[in-house]
Amino acid sequence: MRRSRGRKLIGQMLIEKGHITDEQLEQALAAQEQSTQRIGEILMDLGFVAEEPLYQTLAEQMNVGYINLEKTAVDPNVATLISQDVAKRYTAIPVDRGELGRIRVAMAEPTDVIALDDLKMRLQVTVEPLLARSDVIDSTIEKVYAGAPAGGGGARGGGGGALGAADFGMSDMAELAQSVRDSGMLAAEEDAGDESRIDTDRIADVADEAPIIRIAKVVIQRAIQERGSDIHVEPGREGVRIRYRIDGVLHEILTLPKYVHAPLISRLKIMANMNIAERRVPQDGRIHIRHAGEDFDLRVSTIPTTLGEKCVMRILDKRGIMLGLENLGFSPEMMVTMDHLISQPNGMILSTGPTGSGKTTTQYSVLNKINDVETNIITIEDPVEYQIDGISQVHVNRKAGLTFAIALKYFLRQDPDIILVGEIRDLETSEIAIQAALTGHLVLSTLHTNDAPSTVTRMIDMGVEPFLIASSVIASVSQRLARKLCSNCKEPTQPSRDQLLGLGFDPDAPENRDIVFYTGRGCPACRNTGYKGRIGIYEMMTMNTEIRELIVKRASADQIKEAALANGMITLGMDALRKAMEGITDIDEILRVVSTVR
Numbered sequence: 247m248r249r250s251r252g253r254k255l256i257g258q259m260l261i262e263k264g265h266i267t268d269e270q271l272e273q274a275l276a277a278q279e280q281s282t283q284r285i286g287e288i289l290m291d292l293g294f295v296a297e298e299p300l301y302q303t304l305a306e307q308m309n310v311g312y313i314n315l316e317k318t319a320v321d322p323n324v325a326t327l328i329s330q331d332v333a334k335r336y337t338a339i340p341v342d343r344g345e346l347g348r349i350r351v352a353m354a355e356p357t358d359v360i361a362l363d364d365l366k367m368r369l370q371v372t373v374e375p376l377l378a379r380s381d382v383i384d385s386t387i388e389k390v391y392a393g394a395p396a397g398g399g400g401a402r403g404g405g406g407g408a409l410g411a412a413d414f415g416m417s418d419m420a421e422l423a424q425s426v427r428d429s430g431m432l433a434a435e436e437d438a439g440d441e442s443r444i445d446t447d448r449i450a451d452v453a454d455e456a457p458i459i460r461i462a463k464v465v466i467q468r469a470i471q472e473r474g475s476d477i478h479v480e481p482g483r484e485g486v487r488i489r490y491r492i493d494g495v496l497h498e499i500l501t502l503p504k505y506v507h508a509p510l511i512s513r514l515k516i517m518a519n520m521n522i523a524e525r526r527v528p529q530d531g532r533i534h535i536r537h538a539g540e541d542f543d544l545r546v547s548t549i550p551t552t553l554g555e556k557c558v559m560r561i562l563d564k565r566g567i568m569l570g571l572e573n574l575g576f577s578p579e580m581m582v583t584m585d586h587l588i589s590q591p592n593g594m595i596l597s598t599g600p601t602g603s604g605k606t607t608t609q610y611s612v613l614n615k616i617n618d619v620e621t622n623i624i625t626i627e628d629p630v631e632y633q634i635d636g637i638s639q640v641h642v643n644r645k646a647g648l649t650f651a652i653a654l655k656y657f658l659r660q661d662p663d664i665i666l667v668g669e670i671r672d673l674e675t676s677e678i679a680i681q682a683a684l685t686g687h688l689v690l691s692t693l694h695t696n697d698a699p700s701t702v703t704r705m706i707d708m709g710v711e712p713f714l715i716a717s718s719v720i721a722s723v724s725q726r727l728a729r730k731l732c733s734n735c736k737e738p739t740q741p742s743r744d745q746l747l748g749l750g751f752d753p754d755a756p757e758n759r760d761i762v763f764y765t766g767r768g769c770p771a772c773r774n775t776g777y778k779g780r781i782g783i784y785e786m787m788t789m790n791t792e793i794r795e796l797i798v799k800r801a802s803a804d805q806i807k808e809a810a811l812a813n814g815m816i817t818l819g820m821d822a823l824r825k826a827m828e829g830i831t832d833i834d835e836i837l838r839v840v841s842t843v844r
Contacts, residue, residue, distance in 0.1 A: 461510060777835070
C-alpha cells in the first residue's frame with residue numbers, strides 16, 4: 247500500500263472509478279492529519295468505500311491481482327511449503343497453484359521485492375503475488391498452520407541450505423510424490439537405467455523442481471527431529487525405502503514410489519556437490535545444513551546397485567561432542583582417571599571398539615575439553631567428521647599421496663602439543679604415532695579390537711615392537727553404545743535368573759536382593775521401542791609396571807587382562823551391569839551390545 251513515484255494516488259483512482267466523491271476524499275485527508283492510518287483505511291473506516299472496491303483499486307495501483315481470503319479456499323499442502331515463521335515474517339501465505347506451475351501468494355505488501363525474491367527461492371517456482379488484507383492473512387496463517395505443523399521451504403541449492411523449523415507429516419509425502427509424477431519426472435526415471443540416454447542438464451532441471459526439493463528436505467529434516475544418525479535411501483523393485491538409524495537400530499520410515507528414486511538421488515547428489523551424471527561408481531560428498539538454529543553436516547555416500555543407486559547419509563551432530571566428556575557415560579572413577587590421562591604432556595591414549603561404538607565422539611569430546619589458546623592441536627582424519635574452531639584438521643587424500651603416515655611426519659614440524667590420528671591401520675602409521683608420543687606429544691588414536699587388553703596384542707600383530715608399546719601407550723579405552731531406557735515408560739521388571747547369573751550377578755546374594763531392574767514398556771515418545779537415547783559403556787585399562795613388563799614379554803591378551811583386573815580395571819560387562827542396576831538400560835540391551843561380559 248506504499249506510494250510510488252509516478253504511480254496514481256489511490257484517492258484520485260477511487261474518485262475516477264466513482265467509488266468516492268471529492269468531498270469524501272477531503273474529509274478523509276483531514277482525518278489523516280490526526281492519524282497514522284493510510285488514506286484507504288480511513289476511507290473504509292468512515293464508511294465511504296467498501297473493502298472489495300478499495301482493495302481491487304489498490305491492487306490495480308500496484309499492478310497486481312487482488313484476492314479475498316475470506317471467500318477463497320487455501321490449499322494447506324501449498325501453504326505449508328513455507329514455514330509459519332516465514333509466512334508471519336512477510337505477512338504472506340501461498341494460496342494454490344496457478345497457471346504454468348506458478349504459486350499464487352496472498353501478501354499484504356505484494357511489491358516487497360526482498361520478500362518476493364525470498365519466497366521465490368524457497369518455493370522454487372515463479373511466484374504470483376496477490377494483494378490481501380493483512381489482518382485476514384494473519385488469521386488465515388493461524389488457521390492453516392494450526393491443523394498440521396508447517397514445513398520449512400528452505401533455501402535451494404548445492405551445498406545445502408536452511409531447513410525450516412517446522413515439519414509436516416510423512417503422510418503428505420504421497421501428494422508430493424504425485425507432484426513429482428505430474429511434473430514430468432517419470433520420464434527421467436525411465437531413462438535412468440540407460441547411460442547413453444542420460445541428459446545431464448535435464449537431470450539437473452528435474453532435481454531442481456519444487457516437489458523433489460521438498461521431499462529431500464523433509465527426509466533430512468525428519469531424521470534430525472527423530473535423532474537419527476544415518477539416513478538410508480534404498481531402491482527396490484516397487485519403490486524407494488527410507489530408513490533411519492535411531493539409537494543404533496534401523497527403522498523403516500516410509501516407502502516412496504519408484505519414479506521418485508532417480509530425481510531424489512540426483513537432488514541429494516546436487517546438494518552434496520557430486521556428479522549426478524555418473525551412476526556407475528561409488529561417490530562421496532558432504533551437505534551442510536542449518537536446522538532449528540543448529541548446524542549439521544551430512545556425510546553422503548552413494549553406491550551403484552542392481553536396482554539403482556543407494557544413498558546413505560551420516561548425520562554429524564556437533565551437539566553430541568558439545569555435551570561434555572562427563573556426560574558420555576563414564577563412571578565417576580573413570581572420569582577422574584580420564585581427566586588425569588588427558589592432562590599428561592606425552593603418551594598415547596587408544597580408543598577401541600567396533601564401527602559405530604562412539605569412538606569418534608569420545609575423542610572429539612576430549613579435544614573439545616582440552617582445546618584452548620595455549621595448546622596446538624592437529625588432527626589427521628579420513629574423513630574429517632566434526633569441524634572444531636581452534637583445531638587444525640587435515641583430511642587424508644591418498645590420490646595426492648597424503649596418508650596418515652605422511653601427514654604425521656609433517657605434523658611433527660608443526661610444533662604440536664596434541665595429535666589426533668583418526669585410525670592406526672598399519673605398521674608405518676603406528677610407529678610414527680609412537681615416536682610422536684615418545685618425543686613429548688599427547689597422541690589420540692583408534693583401533694578395532696574387542697576389548698582394551700587386546701589393543702596391545704593387535705599392535706604386536708601389526709609388527710610394532712613390544713617395548714615401544716610399553717613405553718608409549720598410557721591407556722586403552724574400549725567402548726560400546728547401549729540404548730537408554732525411555733524415562734517416560736520404563737517400569738520394573740524381573741530378568742531371568744539365568745540371564746543374571748550369566749552376567750555375574752547373583753540375585754540370591756543378600757546385597758543384591760533390593761536391586762530393581764527396569765525395562766521399557768514402549769510409548770509414543772520412544773516410537774514404542776522402550777528406548778530413547780544412548781549411553782557409553784566403557785572399559786579403561788591404564789598402564790602400570792606389571793602390565794608393561796607383560797607387554798615386553800609378549801604375554802597373551804588374557805594374561806594382560808588378568809593383571810589389569812588386579813589393577814582395578816572395570817570391564818565392559820561390569821560397567822554395563824552397573825548401568826542396568828542404576829536403571830539406565832536393561833539386561834536385554836546389555837546382552838545385545840556387550841560381547842565380552844566378564
